[in-house]
Amino acid sequence: MKSKENNFAFIDSQNVNLSVQSLGWRLDFAKFKIYLEEKYGVKTAYIFIGYVEGNTDLYVALQKMGYLCVFKPTLIHQDGTTKGNCDAELVLQAMIDYDSYNKAVIVTGDGDFHCLVKYLLGNDKLKAVIIPNRFKYSALLKIREFRPYLRFINDLANKLRREKKNPHRDETL
Helix, strand or coil, X not given: CCCCCCEXXXXXXXXXXXXXXXXXXXXXXXXXXXXXXXXXXXXEEEEEEEECCCCHHHHHHHHHHCEEEEEEECEXXXXXCEECCCHHHHHHHHHHCHHHCCCEEEECCCHHHHHHHHHHHHCCCEEEEEECCCCCCCHHHCCHHHHHHEEEHHHXXXXXXXXXXXXXXXXXX
């Protein structure tokens, strides 16, 4: 049954990817999109992601799954690591769309979003905060008033884990 809610999800992709990978598995974003729709009535799901040349296939795949990608230019540090912090873009988009959604689902464990979560909660616009790793997330999101809204991706590993492709599953090479 389709939900009558018109909720939006705002996903911090860097935080989600690194946090879930630290648990030893990878998130299936197609399954996650369906989960957001069915569980939280999400009609629009933004994913905030650093733009890296050569990742076009990933971006196209996310868009085909129904995500709206918001890109941030990235910087490559001297040690080879890439940085593309999308926090400001996520907060800005949540406020731009504020009158367009019933409630927001924020997907991150980053304490930089404390002010957004607090504002949404205080204005009855917060549906949930989905934390990627219940064992490692910001203390700024652990405050008492947020606790009823916290959900954890680790609790959903069996539902949302990306299956490894097995080339021998059908007994062929």
